[in-house]
Amino acid sequence: MLTTPQNPAAALASVRERITVAARTASRNPASITLVGVAKSQPLERLRSALDAGLADLGENYLQEARTHFDALAGRTFRRHFIGALQTNKTRDVAQLFDWVHTVDRLRIAERLSAQRPAALPPLEVCIQVHVGDESSKSGVAPAGLGALAEAVTRLPQLRLRGLMCLPPEETDPARQRRWFRELRRLAEGLNAAGHRLDVLSMGMSGDFESAIAEGATHLRIGTAVFGARG
Numbered sequence: 001m002l003t004t005p006q007n008p009a010a011a012l013a014s015v016r017e018r019i020t021v022a023a024r025t026a027s028r029n030p031a032s033i034t035l036v037g038v039a040k041s042q043p044l045e046r047l048r049s050a051l052d053a054g055l056a057d058l059g060e061n062y063l064q065e066a067r068t069h070f071d072a073l074a075g076r077t078f079r080r081h082f083i084g085a086l087q088t089n090k091t092r093d094v095a096q097l098f099d100w101v102h103t104v105d106r107l108r109i110a111e112r113l114s115a116q117r118p119a120a121l122p123p124l125e126v127c128i129q130v131h132v133g134d135e136s137s138k139s140g141v142a143p144a145g146l147g148a149l150a151e152a153v154t155r156l157p158q159l160r161l162r163g164l165m166c167l168p169p170e171e172t173d174p175a176r177q178r179r180w181f182r183e184l185r186r187l188a189e190g191l192n193a194a195g196h197r198l199d200v201l202s203m204g205m206s207g208d209f210e211s212a213i214a215e216g217a218t219h220l221r222i223g224t225a226v227f228g229a230r231g
């Protein structure tokens with residue numbers, strides 16, 4: 001429905017056009033919005049086609065799959081975003097392989113990522129994942145714990161706190177979609193009022209990215225609308 005799976009280049013162009021329209025509608029510069037193509041469960045050929053067509057950011061949920069992708073795509077230049085759930089036994093590999101981690105949700109994970117980030121690499125760009133909405137199954141720090149976690153993360157030398165990320169309940173009504181994204185934006189504004197300098201809101205997926213743009217998203221994580229249905 002959303003895309004022609006055989007042709008990620010055309011799907012990418014169509015998503016970019018929708019991003020541009022949504023940005024203009026919100027009086028925002030489309031160039032301030034980064035499209036992270038979510039690679040989970042996608043065939044390599046689709047990833048190659050999208051990268052050929054100018055996609056510059058890939059998002060990965062699973063470390064093992066990310067390794068396979070990165071090995072197969074060696075020699076190409078793209079930013080690597082980790083967007084999956086993080087367990088402590090994965091932090092070392094993530095700290096070595098990725099440029100960004102969107103899913104920091106507790107201090108222990110942040111401390112390990114900082115300690116394990118190779119000194120030769122620039123600090124890891126990170127977002128704190130915040131639990132918005134009412135589903136108990138989604139991870140993320142509760143809004144009440146966000147201030148303390150943000151404060152602690154900014155003190156870690158090999159991490160650079162860039163912003164907040166959320167994975168809200170699936171909604172089809174744009175007004176309801178926007179509610180969760182607005183909540184995340186307000187949390188970031190609150191942190192900035194307290195002295196932080198966050199410039200990233202990682203929010204919006206295939207089914208709700210236009211609503212996310214309306215609420216200030218800077219990083220959209222989009223899988224199926226670019227690559228087609230997951231295999």
Ligand SMILES: *Cc1c(COP(=O)(O)O)cnc(C)c1O
Nearest residue numbers: 038083205206207221222223224
């Ligand atoms: C799978 C996934 C996405 C992309 O979902 P689509 O609906 O395919 O766009 C975005 N963010 C996270 C954290 C995901 O796990």
